[in-house]
Amino acid sequence: MTPTPRIPSLLSSPSDVPLPAVLDRLDRLTDWEKRPRGGMRVGLDPMRDLLHRLGEPHERLRVIHVGGTKGKGSVCALIEAGLIRAGLRVGRYASPHVESVAERVCLQGRPVEDARLAQALARALDAHEAARRDGTAGQDATWFDVLTAAALTIFGEAGLDWAVIEVGLGGRLDSTNAVGSEVAVVTNVALEHTEILGTTRAAIAAEKVGILKPGAVLVTTLPADDEAGAVVAARAAALGCPVLRPAISDGAAIEEENAALAGLVLDHLGRSGALGRDGAPLRANLLDAAARASARLPGRLxxxxxxxxxxxxxxxxxxxxxxxxxxxxxxxxxxxxxxxxxxxxxxxxxxxxxxxxxxxxxxxxxxxxxxxxxxxxxxxxxxxxxxxxxxxxxxxxxxxxxxxxxxxxxxxxxxxxxxxxxxxxxxxxxxxxxxxxx
Missing domain, CATH: 3.90.190.20 (Mur ligase, C-terminal domain)
Incomplete structure (x- = not known):
C-alpha cells in the first residue's frame, strides 16, 4: 500500500502567503457556523486524514480539552493564564472569534501572527486538496476541520508544554476530538444545539463527555445526582477515569465558577507531577489577580x-x-x-x-x-x-x-x-x- 504523502512542515513553507488570500480559499469550504446545522456530517475521519497528511502534529502535544455549555472559553483562558504564570509555553485554541480569526489560535496568550496562521492554513488546505485528489476521507473536511488542523499544526511545531483546546460544538464528534488529552473539562450542560446534540440534558451530556479518553481525568461542576451529571459520571466510571468537582458556593459569580474549575485543573496537574519552569508543582494559586485579568476575553461580560x-x-x-x-x-x-x-x-x-x-x-x-x-x-x-x-x-x-x-x-x-x-x-x-x- 502506498503511504499517504505528507505536507511539508511550516519551517519549509513560504513565509509570504497573504492571510486574506488563504482565508478566501478557506471560505470556499462548508462552514457550519453560517449554515443550518441539521445536515452536519458526523465522524472524525476527515479530521484524522488531514492530521495524518500534516504529520500527526497533535501527537506531540499534552492537551487539556474543555467543553460545556457555558464558560468553556473563559476556563480555557484561565488555565492558559495559570500555565503561563508558571513560566510554561502554552497554546490555546478557541472558537468562535470576535473580531479576527487569529484570535482562535493563541501562543503565550496572544493571537498568532497573520503570516504564521496563513502558512498553517495553506498547508491544511493543501492537505484537503490532496485528499480530494486521492479520494480519501479528508476530501469532506469542513471550514472548522481545516482551521483546527492548522491550529494543531502550529502547536505541534511550537515546542509547547501544554495545549488548551476548546470544543467547538458538542464534543464526541467535534473536530477537536481528534486529540487525546490528559484532562477533560465539562463545565456544565444546558439545552443547546438540540437539533444536533439531543433534546434532553442527558443526551447533550453524552455528547459533551465524549471528549473524555481512557487515562484522563474528568473535571466538572455537574453533581453525580444531576440528570446530566449522572451521564458524565457513568461515562467516567466506564472508562476508569476519576472525576473531580470544585467546591462552588450557591450563587457564585460566573468568574468565580470559571476560576474554581481552572484552579482545580492546575491543582490536579501539580499533584500528578506537572511542574512550572521554577520546578514547583502547578497549583491553583497561580491564578492571582494579574493572571485572572490577563484571561478576560472580549465579548464575555x-x-x-x-x-x-x-x-x-x-x-x-x-x-x-x-x-x-x-x-x-x-x-x-x-x-x-x-x-x-x-x-x-x-x-x-x-x-x-x-x-x-x-x-x-x-x-x-x-x-x-x-x-x-x-x-x-x-x-x-x-x-x-x-x-x-x-x-x-x-x-x-x-x-x-x-x-x-x-x-x-x-x-x-x-x-x-x-x-x-x-x-x-x-x-x-x-x-x-x-x-x-x-
Missing part, C-alpha cells in the same frame, strides 16, 4: 461604553446565546452598582437558538429589547424576535441593521438613564465592538 449626544452609556458585551447562560450573566450584572438603571438589550440570535426562552429571561429582568439580525448568518429575523418579545409583555422594536440597532438602543438607554446589553451572539458582539470604546 466585557464592560465598555457608547457615546451619545446626551451622555456616555455603559455597555456590556456578552455572547450569551442560551437562557441558562443569559440568566447567569444578568444575575452577575444585577450586582453591579453602576448598572442600576433600566436595561436596553440589543439582541440577535441564531436560528437554532431558543429565542422564546432567551427573551423570557430578559423579560424577567425588566429589560426592553431592540431586536436585530446578522447578515449572512442563519438567524431569527429582527421582526420575529420583536414579536416574541412583545408576547412576553416587553417593550420591543426591530432594527434589522446591527449598527443602526446599536445607535437606537444606545439612544434609548441614554434618555432613560439606563445601560445597554449587547447579547445573543458573539458574531453580533464582534460586528459592533469597534463601535464601542473601553
Amino acid at each position: 466585557e464592560r465598555r461604553r457608547v457615546r451619545t449626544a446626551a451622555r456616555a452609556v455603559p455597555v456590556v458585551l456578552d455572547g450569551a446565546h442560551v437562557p441558562f447562560n443569559l440568566a447567569a450573566v444578568l444575575r452577575d450584572l444585577a450586582r453591579a452598582p453602576d448598572l442600576s438603571g433600566p436595561c436596553i438589550a440589543l439582541v440577535a440570535l441564531a436560528g437554532d437558538k431558543d429565542a422564546a426562552g432567551f427573551l423570557s429571561v430578559l423579560a424577567g429582568y425588566g429589560a426592553s429589547v431592540v431586536a436585530t439580525e446578522m447578515p449572512e448568518r442563519r438567524g431569527h429575523a429582527a421582526a420575529a424576535l420583536r414579536a416574541l418579545a412583545a408576547a412576553e409583555g416587553m417593550e420591543a422594536e426591530a432594527v434589522a441593521a446591527p449598527d443602526a440597532g446599536l445607535t437606537r438602543a444606545a439612544d434609548l438607554a441614554a434618555r432613560r438613564g439606563g445601560w445597554l446589553l449587547v447579547t445573543g451572539s458573539l458574531h453580533l458582539v464582534g460586528a459592533l465592538r469597534a463601535a464601542t470604546e473601553a
Whole structure:
C-alpha cells in the first residue's frame, strides 16, 4: 500500500502567503457556523486524514480539552493564564472569534501572527486538496476541520508544554476530538444545539463527555445526582477515569465558577507531577489577580461604553446565546452598582437558538429589547424576535441593521438613564465592538 504523502512542515513553507488570500480559499469550504446545522456530517475521519497528511502534529502535544455549555472559553483562558504564570509555553485554541480569526489560535496568550496562521492554513488546505485528489476521507473536511488542523499544526511545531483546546460544538464528534488529552473539562450542560446534540440534558451530556479518553481525568461542576451529571459520571466510571468537582458556593459569580474549575485543573496537574519552569508543582494559586485579568476575553461580560449626544452609556458585551447562560450573566450584572438603571438589550440570535426562552429571561429582568439580525448568518429575523418579545409583555422594536440597532438602543438607554446589553451572539458582539470604546 502506498503511504499517504505528507505536507511539508511550516519551517519549509513560504513565509509570504497573504492571510486574506488563504482565508478566501478557506471560505470556499462548508462552514457550519453560517449554515443550518441539521445536515452536519458526523465522524472524525476527515479530521484524522488531514492530521495524518500534516504529520500527526497533535501527537506531540499534552492537551487539556474543555467543553460545556457555558464558560468553556473563559476556563480555557484561565488555565492558559495559570500555565503561563508558571513560566510554561502554552497554546490555546478557541472558537468562535470576535473580531479576527487569529484570535482562535493563541501562543503565550496572544493571537498568532497573520503570516504564521496563513502558512498553517495553506498547508491544511493543501492537505484537503490532496485528499480530494486521492479520494480519501479528508476530501469532506469542513471550514472548522481545516482551521483546527492548522491550529494543531502550529502547536505541534511550537515546542509547547501544554495545549488548551476548546470544543467547538458538542464534543464526541467535534473536530477537536481528534486529540487525546490528559484532562477533560465539562463545565456544565444546558439545552443547546438540540437539533444536533439531543433534546434532553442527558443526551447533550453524552455528547459533551465524549471528549473524555481512557487515562484522563474528568473535571466538572455537574453533581453525580444531576440528570446530566449522572451521564458524565457513568461515562467516567466506564472508562476508569476519576472525576473531580470544585467546591462552588450557591450563587457564585460566573468568574468565580470559571476560576474554581481552572484552579482545580492546575491543582490536579501539580499533584500528578506537572511542574512550572521554577520546578514547583502547578497549583491553583497561580491564578492571582494579574493572571485572572490577563484571561478576560472580549465579548464575555466585557464592560465598555457608547457615546451619545446626551451622555456616555455603559455597555456590556456578552455572547450569551442560551437562557441558562443569559440568566447567569444578568444575575452577575444585577450586582453591579453602576448598572442600576433600566436595561436596553440589543439582541440577535441564531436560528437554532431558543429565542422564546432567551427573551423570557430578559423579560424577567425588566429589560426592553431592540431586536436585530446578522447578515449572512442563519438567524431569527429582527421582526420575529420583536414579536416574541412583545408576547412576553416587553417593550420591543426591530432594527434589522446591527449598527443602526446599536445607535437606537444606545439612544434609548441614554434618555432613560439606563445601560445597554449587547447579547445573543458573539458574531453580533464582534460586528459592533469597534463601535464601542473601553
